[in-house]
Amino acid sequence: MANETLVTISQRTGFSISTISRVLSGQAERYRISAATVRLIEEEAKRCNYIPNLLAKGLTTRRTNIIGLLIPSVDNPYFANIASVVIRQAKTQGFTTMIVDTMENEKNEQQDVLSLISRKVDGIIIVPCDRDPAFLERISKHNIPIVLIDRYFNATSLPYVCTDNYQGGYEATMHLIGLGHERIACIQGVPYSMPNKERVRGYREALRQNNLEINARISGTDFSVQNGYLETKLLLNGPSIPTAIFTLSNTILLGAVKAIRESGFRIPQDISIISFDNNTYLDYLDPAVTRVSQPTEEIGILAVKILTESIADNKTGDTQILIPPKLIVCNSVSRLAVLEK
Secondary structure (H helix, E strand, C coil): CCCCCHHHHHHHHCCCHHHHHHHHCCCCCCCCCCHHHHHHHHHHHHHCCCCCCHHHHHHHHCCCCEEEEEECCCCCHHHHHHHHHHHHHHHHCCCEEEEEECCCCHHHHHHHHHHHHHCCCCEEEECCCCCCCHHHHHHHCCCCCEEEECCCCCCCCCCEEEECHHHHHHHHHHHHHHCCCCCEEEECCCCCCHHHHHHHHHHHHHHHHCCCHHHCEEECCCCCHHHHHHHHHHHHCCCCCCCEEEECCHHHHHHHHHHHHHCCCCCCCCCEEEEECCCHHHHCCCCCCEEEECCHHHHHHHHHHHHHHHHHHCCCCCCEEEECCEEECCCCCCCHHHHHC
């Protein structure tokens, strides 16, 4: 039996080869092909057991329609959300996403990037954990488009789409100060990561503008539940207990909440808490948590758009975007006057 091809399917269905190719590669929506046409083509392809020759296609177009996505922690809800958006958006553009967990390790990251390239990915979206952009910049010069998300480097030509973390850190701290808090502790994540540095910078600037620099208390080493738990335990057993805690991720928050409750304190009656990152489950905690929401949907959509355009142009672009976050006010912060009664 002769192998089925786009040509034979075209001859039987009457649709053009380009229309059939777009449907079978998942790009029907992009080219506004009707649902009826998609159904007829897919039914015929299934009936004749059509199997696309991906290797031949790759040799002809030099593309595999696969992109790589590297994130530092797949079990972190924030990165899981980002991955979900990227996968969904890439699918609408006809791309499959290959996900890699770098485990917040620079050596892993470089090895994983090289591994993806050896598998002929068309481009890479990455949450970098390396402190130096040199490696990724060298890769991009070899016509492997790269887009950074969530984290970026100073003075780099690589394109990125990230939250304005400075603004988020500043607004969260100002919210606490506006409610009378002066002893505000900050539990950070990975100290050298760009989002963490910018959030801390915003925290410090808010304190400075209100003559509270002397009260700055920054501790912590990673974006983990354990980090939040241990650092909060130390804060609550120290000589001067803070009236509020600013956790720089939702995972740190969960550890902090556990430590606060174990220590017999109430939120927000005894101690207020505010966090970076948004997730639906934060509305179901008691009390619901005030937090800085990152625009994960917009970040994922823009990152895929920039990457796919770079793939089409066969070069890495230079678009660099910071998107403002949004403060979501709930019930985990009280006015200091209430706390002191």
